[in-house]
Amino acid sequence: MPETFEADVFNLAPVAMWIEDFSGVKRQFDIWRGQGITDIRSYLREDLSRVQECSQKIRVLSVNEKTLELFAARDFDHLLSNMDRIFRDDMLEGHITELEALWEGKARFSSHAVNYSLSGKRLDIQLRGVILPGHEETFERILITTEDVTEREEARRLERSNRRYAESMFKHSPVSLWVEDFSRIKRMIDDLKDGGIVDFRVFMDVHPEFVHQCMSEIRVIEVNKATLDLFCAPDEQTLLRRLRDVFRDEMDKPFREQLIDLWNGNLFHQREVINYALDGTERHVLLQFSVFPGHEQDWSLVQVALTDITARKKAEAYLEYLGKHDVLTKLYNRAFYTDELNRLERKSLRPVSAIIIDLNGLKVANDTLGHDAGDKLLRRLGEVLNGVVASPNSAARIGGDEFAILMPGADKQVAANLVETIYELLKINNQFYSASPLGISIGVATSEPGETLEAMVRRADMSMYEVKKAHYAEASLKAMPTG
Structure with a gap:
């Protein structure tokens, strides 16, 4: 234990701390340098047994109470005799980062690793190391801290999993989905309200160009594959470039009603509309509009779902035809x-x-x-x-x-x-x-x-x-x- 460390400070630290001797690693580095090795990362990744060789040259000199607690060890000897149960599986991959930092002469290094407690619990570890002053040439004393970040990493993994799930649901949904930005329309409507307009329907009767202006202010952020299939588009860029071919003719009327819904604060609504595929054929769709939670104040993120009801409409039309x-x-x-x-x-x-x-x-x-x-x-x-x-x-x-x-x-x-x-x-x-x-x-x-x-x-x-x-x-x- 270095004299500069007070034993009680080391032992009572709230983070697991290790004092380790890396001098054997330093000697191995000197051998490799003498053999002409320059790119240590590539050299180690080429053969992970070289990483294992370095790990075996590390000597653990001391650990604090938090380390024993974290790794469920009874005492220091119990910990040392079971190091192979703590550092296993993919630990060698993470160890390369630490070795590379030391090879390049850095006095400090950090990495993320996976360790295991002696009870078998998987631990996500934020590892940080620093060469203690006076040992820069020999690596005889290096202070290692292993902070348990399992809870944080599990939250991140869950967030990534949920994001992938949501992305998969969006991309592979059988329903046409559009993510759009209606924030400019929100500002335009707010400006009218601030200007004293009360009867929005009458306003649009007098100013029909407002409807067209609002349509032009919609920004499409993303569409899914079902959208491309529905509108016979080869790719997203082609579809977005030809939106005027999709939303035309009688589309003004339902969009006008949609604006009235938004004016009245109805951020979730649906209606049947007619769109057109890029080959010119009609698409009867059930349009479902919803502002994403958290974006009610600016409408910067909305979802439009279009369910193809063309077949149903044709069946209804045929039944109506048969009736007459x-x-x-x-x-x-x-x-x-x-x-x-x-x-x-x-x-x-x-x-x-x-x-x-x-x-x-x-x-x-x-x-x-x-x-x-x-x-x-x-x-x-x-x-x-x-x-x-x-x-x-x-x-x-x-x-x-x-x-x-x-x-x-x-x-x-x-x-x-x-x-x-x-x-x-x-x-x-x-x-x-x-x-x-x-x-x-x-x-x-x-x-x-x-x-x-x-x-x-x-x-x-x-x-x-x-x-x-x-x-x-x-x-x-x-x-x-x-x-």
């Missing part, structure tokens, strides 16, 4: 026709015309050629009517072989013109299907003042039946044998 359309003919169905008739009844727009059409010979085709043949006739008539009827008019299949066209605002002449167009297109269609020509019976009516539309449709229906009756009477005459 006849699948076979692609025309509206009877349910739509009934609703449309009721809607037009409530409107003041007059006159309204109706064209009732019956497909001749459908039953015969079904009975003699099969229902596939009948379906083909129905599809062909659907093609004809879809080709001539456009909004605000609507064509519907209202029965097995019966069709109706409603024409709001159309007088008798307009209705007659449409009937003529139907016959012209029917004629062209039959030229392509000369083996099975379509035949139809048409009845037309136009509403009279004070007449209900239901009564008007009945007149058109009756007119159609008269035409149909004449058609079958003529067909019967043709089928009768001649004398």
Whole structure:
């Protein structure tokens, strides 16, 4: 024990302290220098047995009470006889740093190491060493402190683990995630409030350019892989460069509502929006916006999650289509026709015309050629009517072989013109299907003042039946044998 140290100060120190003799290491260094070794780190890493050789030349002269306590040793002899249990596993790698510092002539060194107590507990150690004055040439007395930093290092490992976990969750999430900075938008909104603006919605009505300005102030910090996949982007740089292709057309309206949410202090909200992939295709997404905890005052870190609901929207649209359309003919169905008739009844727009059409010979085709043949006739008539009827008019299949066209605002002449167009297109269609020509019976009516539309449709229906009756009477005459 050096005379400069008081025994009680050494023993009562709150940090584990060792007095060690490194003179054997110094002699080994001299041998290596004589052999021409210059890069000690590379030389030691090349063969860790050289580190082991140096470690074996270190003599522990004394330790304090804190050292015995830290390493769960009964006494100094118990500690020395079990040094191989304390310094093991990857200890040699950490020891290289200390040896390198001494090789380079430094009087002080420090490193992080892993030791083990004699009870088997893993210890993270902050090791510091200093050559005591007067021993710089021989390394005969070096003071080593080994501070237990296990708790700190475990916290760091946990923090690193949590960060990696969060990063993995972000990068590999199946949902499109964006980390963005809305701080400039926060300042713009605060400036408006400070300026006395109370009704933000009215303000944006008067100043629509404010919405576009806010959109331009969003800074995208990072996106994940699911985002690149969703928007068909080859990489993040390409996506960020082409954001105007992603957020366009009707995006202003939902973003405006998002700004109103933020104005009202709603920092967590969601809504359905339409974006566009870089190949131009639509993406229906559920947008979920949230300000990260701790950033409520400046909005400098927010997350936007976009869940692709395109398939769901297409399914909903198809179900809605099925609710209003006849699948076979692609025309509206009877349910739509009934609703449309009721809607037009409530409107003041007059006159309204109706064209009732019956497909001749459908039953015969079904009975003699099969229902596939009948379906083909129905599809062909659907093609004809879809080709001539456009909004605000609507064509519907209202029965097995019966069709109706409603024409709001159309007088008798307009209705007659449409009937003529139907016959012209029917004629062209039959030229392509000369083996099975379509035949139809048409009845037309136009509403009279004070007449209900239901009564008007009945007149058109009756007119159609008269035409149909004449058609079958003529067909019967043709089928009768001649004398």
